[in-house]
Amino acid sequence: HVQIYVRAQAGHGAGILVGGDASPTIKNCRIRFCQAEITGAGLLVLSGFPTLSNTVFERNAAVFGAGAGMLIGSRAHFRSCTFVQNVASLEGGALFISQASVAGFFSSFTQNSAGNAGGAITLVEGNLQLESCLVTGNIAGALSADVYLLGKADDFQSRNTTFADNVVTTHEQDVDMGLEGALRQQFSDGLDFGGGN
Secondary structure (H helix, E strand, C coil): EEEEEECEEEEEECCCEECCCCCCEEECCEEEECCEEEEECCCEECCCCCCECCCCECCCCCEEECEECCCCCCEEEEECCCCCCCCEEEECCEEEEEECCCEEEECCCCCCCEEECCCEEECCCCEEEECEEEEECCCCCCCCCCCCCCCCCHHEEEEEEEEEEECCCCCCHCCCCCHHHHHHHHCCCCCCCCCCC
């Protein structure tokens, strides 16, 4: 078991920075209290393909992707990981994905927040697959407290994933139905939104 919580600070990737052709396997770790001035406080993937399992990202802070950030051309797999109480001042409390590919299996995204959008996750023209995950109790200041998608609708796939109790805190909450509302209208098969309907 590895714990990374020395209040690490950096411009990018304060906890773990993955670049080059690196494809590390990270298991049974806790990445806590890291701060990045820009992206990926807990983990930043510039290139390469890390695989993470049973890893906790907790109370990290950044402008984008407080828990983790994946940038252009990178890939990452998260299995049985927990993202909790990560805070992004702009977007992607737990994850910020920009032109990258991420798959999450049996993972939870709870009580993360973003000042603008994507309390849990922001996806910008990349690919995100969630299977058997929990996305709950996340907060955003303006748009989509769960998953904020900038790109094509088919960039995001979800199966057997629960979205519940995610909250947008401004008046735009009435206008922006977020992912939960959009998926309820179009793709309700195999998803559990909690609270009925």
